[in-house]
Amino acid sequence: MKFLPYVLQHLRRSWIRTASTVAGMALCVFLICVLQTVLAAIESSIAGASPSRLVTRHAVSLTFNMPLAYKARIQAIDGVDRVAISNWFMGVYRDMKDFFPNFAVESEDYFAMYPEIRVPPDQMQAYLQDMQGALIGPDIARKHGFRIGDQFQMESVIPPYRVRGPMTFVVRGIYGAAPGREGSVNMTTMYFHYRYLYETIQGAEGVGDYAGAGTFNLQLRDPDLATAVMRAVDTNFENSDVQTKTETEGAFLSGFISLVGNLAGLLGAVGLAVAFTILLVTANTMSMAVRERRTEIAVLKTLGFSGGRVLALVMIEAAALGVLAGALGVLLAQALVGGLADLPFMGLLLGNFPALRVSPPVAGFTFTVAVVLSLGAGFVPALTAYRGRITEMLRHA
Amino acid sequence: MATVQVENVRKIYTRDTQTIVVLDGISLEVPDGEFVALMGPSGSGKTTLLNLIAGIDRVTSGMIRVGDTTVTGLSDAALAQWRSRHVGFVFQFYNLIPVLTAVENVELPLLLTRLTKRQRRERALTALRIVGLADRAKHYPRQLSGGQEQRVAIARAIVTDPSVLVADEPTGDLDAASAEDILTLLDTLNRDFRKTIVMVTHDPRAAARAHVERHLDKGVLAASVERHVPASRDAHEVPA
Structure with missing residues (x-):
């Protein structure tokens, strides 16, 4: 914990970059959160179907x-x-x-x-x-x-x-x-x-x-x-x-949803692309942060900070970005997801699902994705800092 | 007993297919409480030797012993821990962390200790008092002059009360008056606090403040100039 103020001060130093990175990540987190919420709503609709009800339709x-x-x-x-x-x-x-x-x-x-x-x-x-x-x-x-x-x-x-x-x-x-x-x-x-x-x-x-x-x-x-x-x-x-086709209500709802294509697959693919974007955005920021601070990292090591401790500092910084963006994105999704059903055309799709709100499991999952991806993105720059030789980093400063 | 013993040290860099011998069988002894200036032209290997003594670089062959510790035999993690306790490093360009205040910069090495926040802060302020900058504790590096920044860097180097101070051209980036202040400060640390100091410098006036001058040329130690050492030394430790 005693290193946290040091890490936060670094994030404050390039506050424009930090803010834009967090905003970009938060937008991605927001999208993942919304997609997950829609998926959860679909699943909830299907799960809410009664096993004692059937639907017969044109074959x-x-x-x-x-x-x-x-x-x-x-x-x-x-x-x-x-x-x-x-x-x-x-x-x-x-x-x-x-x-x-x-x-x-x-x-x-x-x-x-x-x-x-x-x-x-x-x-x-x-x-x-x-x-x-x-x-x-x-x-x-x-x-x-x-x-x-x-x-x-x-x-x-x-x-x-x-x-x-x-x-x-x-x-x-x-x-x-x-x-x-x-x-x-x-x-x-x-x-x-x-x-x-x-x-x-x-x-x-x-x-x-x-x-x-x-x-x-x-x-x-x-x-x-x-x-x-x-x-x-x-x-x-x-x-x-x-001729007719009779199925359970749950199967019918699944089929109805599939009228707009493989919605779950589509949302999953978009979510994956968005998650990859988080990875790139954070990796870019952390790489820049480490590259800019080669001298400082060399100084820390000179003062006796071990490679592992320097690695941990960079990882904490990446995690801090993930926590900030995760919290912001989830809050944004909680505030806005209810209004999605009121949007033109979106309402056509989303209006069919009850309970379109960010549930704690979805919020927790999305937040965790943001933090884990940030840690993943920070790992390579952290490893660079860990491996960097003091004299090399001082020479190329 | 010598605080610093350098025995037959070689340092070879390999760049692509080219091999560069930077230090070629250097042997050197720096007695406890000595103030040594390493001089020599650019590329002579003096900074490399300083880095090896400070444990921030590795020898190709040979042995370096500081106090009771054979530095060359330590693992990376053990070497980092050793540096945090036994060596204070003063850089030419101060290398203070710009987002931290003077006192936070000085406190940085103490984050590796078990001291409480309050103890860390007290120690850092004491170190700043020794270098005469207690009133600038809350200032950021950008709010300090070059000389003041170097004083803060020296406070950072002595805050853990190391036995050896290594300084790489500590006056190289300063005007004459500031350089004089820094040299006086180093002299005080050596005389009053009995710190062993190894200083690399190009400046003959800076070297003249040391007790011993050692000259390096093409990776080999050359002439040695010894001066009169003041007889009376009242040793102090940096007060906790």
Whole structure:
């Protein structure tokens, strides 16, 4: 500890370089932290999926809908307790930058199978009784100032869903999360009645199978029946024009996420590139610091500082940079990550994940990465200082 | 008993395919409490000899003994520890750490000891008092004149109370008045604190302050000039 003031004074000497290095590293740490947070949110979403819920979709692609008649046939399969249609509406409120996820659902069945979504009974009653009713997440209400009874319009970007122009909705409820399930409920989603969507577009030219079901969400009597039910559903429609693909909710979410490519792989690759940047930035700074201080290192050694102690001093300096940048980057991420979902286009992706906040494990991991990389980057310059011969360093000063 | 014994020391540098013999079988004895000036033209090997005595360079062959320690037989780590306790080095260009104040610079070698922070600070201030710069303790090197910087460097060299002081052209970067002050200070340290001093210099006036002048030429010791040494010496240690 007695050497720490000495190290810190050195960092203060070239404060512009120190500050710019720390700022550059902090930005990298911030990026890693955000990427890790998004990955954690994805994993949390998948982990939050119930093993007793299945999702049936068009076998070819999520972008195709299935006939409504399938619902009764699925409902008849042994082990299926409940079935609810859910369609991705992709409606836009005001402008794309205000986008939030929105689904047309068969409300009674849907909310019965998602007990983690909590709606006050009076609001749920009002919602169920109003064809134009909408349930919104608290984050939407806060962002747009919606209150119960407010009316607003949305228009889908999917052509068959906009054949009749914008649709009008009335806020009838603001949902929350069941205690202990906060991390698995997305607070930025809007739900409305599938029947409203169906009756609005049905019969219009060009709608085709878009008046069908996007997905059937299945509630099982017993999670152990999942494999058998999945097989039974898909076998049931094997010889139909529209074949299905049934999977667990977790697998479905993973597949949905993979629509934007190998997101985890992409984020991992970006994180790796950013980490490498930290390594280069710190290595450059530490190399410059050691090169500039050859004489001082020679003096320290002359005074009796061993090579190991000089190596330790340089490593402490590198670690100090890592600690500063790590702390700054994590704090920055904690302050800004919540706002990412509000950004245009970013919201499209990130808005689907609940609990988009820097968790202690992610903060700890990112901070550790910053310090470890700094130590790694400082090692070669420290080794140079360790090995440097006093007379050589004095001569080339 | 000699404090410094140099026996048949050779130092050879190899640059690419070229071999340069810098010191060629040097033998030298510096008695305890002696003040020796090493003189000679550039490239004669005097700084190399000084570095070898101070233990910051290695001999190619031969032996160097300082006090009871055979310096040439020590490992790198042991040599570093030995330097911290037994040798004070004064550089031509002072080599103070610019981000540290005068007292922090002087305190630097004491970081290697088990002294408390308070003890370290007291010792450093005592050393600064000896060189007459106690009132500049909080000043940074850039706020001091060359002569004052060299005084701080000397305080740093004596703060651990080493038995041997080695000085590489300590007045080489100073004006005449400052150089005179530094030489007087070295003289005081030798006379009153009984420090053995080995000083490399080009300056005959500086060399004249030493008791013995040894001349090096092309890696070989040449003439020796001895002067009268004051009879009375009251030895002191740097007060703790």
